[in-house]
Amino acid sequence: MKRSYAKGTMSEWSLLRRSLAALLLLLLLGVAGCWDRQELNELGIISATGIDITDSGRWKLSYQLVIPNAISSQGAYVGSSASPVNVFTTEGDSFRGAVNKATQEMSRRLYFSHNQIVIVGEKAARKGIAPLIEAYMRNGDSRETVAIFVTEGTARKVLEQLLPLEKISGAGINRLIGLEEKYGGNFRAMTMFELGQSMLGPVHVGGVAGIGLRGNGDPVDSVDAAKATHTGTKVRLQKVAIFKENRMIGWMTSHESRGILWAKGWVKETSVSFACEGERLKRNSIRIRQKKGKITPIKQGSSWLMRVEVSGEGALMEYNCPGDMSKPGNLRPIAERIEQELKDDIEDSIRGAQSLHADIFGFGNLLLKQHTREWKKIHKNWNEQGFPKIESEVIVKVKINKTGRSVNSYNNTIKEMHDKE
Numbered sequence: 001m002k003r004s005y006a007k008g009t010m011s012e013w014s015l016l017r018r019s020l021a022a023l024l025l026l027l028l029l030g031v032a033g034c035w036d037r038q039e040l041n042e043l044g045i046i047s048a049t050g051i052d053i054t055d056s057g058r059w060k061l062s063y064q065l066v067i068p069n070a071i072s073s074q075g076a077y078v079g080s081s082a083s084p085v086n087v088f089t090t091e092g093d094s095f096r097g098a099v100n101k102a103t104q105e106m107s108r109r110l111y112f113s114h115n116q117i118v119i120v121g122e123k124a125a126r127k128g129i130a131p132l133i134e135a136y137m138r139n140g141d142s143r144e145t146v147a148i149f150v151t152e153g154t155a156r157k158v159l160e161q162l163l164p165l166e167k168i169s170g171a172g173i174n175r176l177i178g179l180e181e182k183y184g185g186n187f188r189a190m191t192m193f194e195l196g197q198s199m200l201g202p203v204h205v206g207g208v209a210g211i212g213l214r215g216n217g218d219p220v221d222s223v224d225a226a227k228a229t230h231t232g233t234k235v236r237l238q239k240v241a242i243f244k245e246n247r248m249i250g251w252m253t254s255h256e257s258r259g260i261l262w263a264k265g266w267v268k269e270t271s272v273s274f275a276c277e278g279e280r281l282k283r284n285s286i287r288i289r290q291k292k293g294k295i296t297p298i299k300q301g302s303s304w305l306m307r308v309e310v311s312g313e314g315a316l317m318e319y320n321c322p323g324d325m326s327k328p329g330n331l332r333p334i335a336e337r338i339e340q341e342l343k344d345d346i347e348d349s350i351r352g353a354q355s356l357h358a359d360i361f362g363f364g365n366l367l368l369k370q371h372t373r374e375w376k377k378i379h380k381n382w383n384e385q386g387f388p389k390i391e392s393e394v395i396v397k398v399k400i401n402k403t404g405r406s407v408n409s410y411n412n413t414i415k416e417m418h419d420k421e
Contacts, residue, residue: 044108047085048117048170050155051132053124054091059131061098062089062156063110064170083223084167087159095135112141116174118148118192119155119211125241125248133196133246144193147174149211150241150248158211160221161235173235177209180237185270186254187237188261199246202375203364203382207260210239210251244358244383252352252360259349262342263308263361263394265293272314274337276321284321286338286400288314297366299374300391306363307393308346315402319409326407331400339396346394354388363387 050062065086088105092098102110118136120129136142151158159169166172177189187209198206213219215233240257241248252260261267267290273282292311297304316325316334323330353360364382367375378386 042108043111044102044106045111046115047168048119048159048173049112049115050089050119050121050159051124052121052154052156053127057127058091058093059095059098059124060089060091060156061095062087062159063102064159064168065106066114066168083162085162085169087156089156095131096139113143115143115146116168116170118146119158120148120150120208121155122150122152122241122248124155125150125243128247129195129243130199130246133192133199136192137196144196145191147177147189148192148195148208149173149177150208151210151212153212157213157219158235160219161213161233162220162223163235164231169235173211176235177237182268183270185261185267186258187240188266195243199243201362201365202368202379203359203362203387204245205358205360205362205383206243207252207257207360208241208243209237209257210241212236212238214238242353242356242358242360244356249358250356252349252356255345256349256352259342259345259347260353260360262290262310263293263295263346263349265290265310267293267312271317272338272341274341277333277337282341283318284316285318286314286398287317288312288338288398295361295363295366297363297370299371304363304367304386304390305393306350306361306390307395308350309395310342310346311397311399312342313399313401316400316404319403320411321409322412322415324408325403331403335398335400338398338400342396342398343394346396347392350392350394354390357383357388359383359387363390 044063045066045068046063047066048064050064052060052062054060065088067082067084067086069082088102090098090101090105092101099110118132120132136144136146161169163169163172166175177187180186181188190206190208195206195208198204212235213233214236215231219233220231237254239251239253240260242250242252258267258270269287269289271285271287273285275282276284290310290312292309294309296307296309298307299305319325319334321334323334325331325334350361359382364375364379364387368379
């Protein structure tokens with residue numbers, strides 16, 4: 001009897017202890033899930049941010065605020081009477097100081113976790129982006145993977161522009177650079193983290209895609225203006241801003257930007273236009289994919305040679321030159337003209353970077369990895385003295401693997417028919 005009583009008491013005590021532990025766990029879960037909750041109707045969701053600077057050196061931060069009611073209905077924003085976004089600006093001596101001032105005119109707390117892009121005005125970019133990178137890297141409510149752009153004018157002006165087919169222009173611009181990087185081959189998306197990494201790298205140089213308004217018409221900054229069948233002013237990617245040691249130092253053209261991407265092996269797919277032999281107009285084009293992009297530093301006495309090797313293959317999309325393409329041997333002269341186009345792009349981009357004294361190609365990074373001892377001797381004045389003096393050798397190989405559905409140009413066929421008559 002004693003053994004049975006003791007066994008029953010221990011069983012009841014174990015069951016009671018387990019029940020208390022489960023109850024305590026439920027209480028802790030309830031506290032952990034509610035203490036820092038953020039209600040959606042208390043937040044102002046930011047889709048894009050603009051950075052400008054005043055003449056007195058104060059930061060001007062512009063925010064593209066999403067209007068939930070305006071984007072809740074399906075279809076394009078032109079069917080609504082309300083704008084899908086609202087743009088407002090605050091000022092401060094620091095970035096977070098400017099953000100905190102938003103509470104003086106906004107009824108909701110700004111929420112940056114859905115911020116798609118950051119656009120920096122040229123004046124602010126030339127002032128220096130170190131405070132911007134510091135703010136984004138330190139604060140948990142800002143994503144360091146946000147895409148960054150530079151504009152020649154003010155950043156707010158770009159944020160105010162509405163895009164066709166896009167309810168939220170900040171998200172639309174982010175998709176625009178993604179599409180260009182995948183299919184255009186002229187510009188590449190740069191994140192805040194990548195820009196910070198390039199500024200901390202051996203050469204302290206980075207490139208950021210430029211964006212601006214093009215056209216002579218009125219800006220599309222209202223829903224009524226967007227209801228027209230055409231827009232006189234459009235948001236467009238243009239040029240690339242070069243940063244050195246956290247400051248913008250100049251621009252490179254889209255033509256030079258294309259050469260940079262080819263040299264570094266960043267082109268995924270693009271179209272290349274080329275001229276017929278003896279002509280200036282580039283009336284032909286090929287859709288090409290890059291297969292290789294390699295840069296090799298070669299020591300030549302006391303100087304360096306940078307060998308750039310590029311290769312690609314593709315299919316002809318337009319061809320208006322004379323000649324029969326049914327014979328493989330006749331394709332080689334065509335490929336050589338395409339190779340010359342790509343070679344000109346790369347060589348012009350190298351000269352452009354050297355004129356800015358900015359090693360945007362990362363030649364110095366390769367020297368550090370492959371020739372560490374030599375790099376230690378020249379790294380201090382690399383951008384100013386070493387990089388502008390290096391020689392380059394560009395080798396391009398292009399293969400035409402498809403000629404489309406025709407082995408002869410339409411114009412050439414017409415000419416042959418007339419000759420027979």
